[in-house]
Amino acid sequence: MGGAMTVARLSSKYQSVVPAEIRKALGLRPGDAIEYHLEGNHAIIRKARQSWLEQLESCKLDKTTHYSEELLAAREKEWD
DSSP, X not given: OOSOOOOOOOOTTSOOOOOHHHHHHHTOOTTOOEXXXXXXXXXXXXXXXXXXXXXXXXXXXXXXXXXXXHHHHHXXXXXX
């Protein structure tokens, strides 16, 4: 597995803080989902993959995308 071990404590509500070096290494941001996987007596934590819907939303065209005058004129001709 490699890497340094980091220890965190659980609160009375079973919550813990992800240490800064782990957050940075995984590229975690507030609101990100993380996955827990149990392998034997070890827990593996990783950044959750985006759902297909989140992936689709990230592909939306930027609202600042502009069409050239030529393309707009061609589209208008099609409607005439």
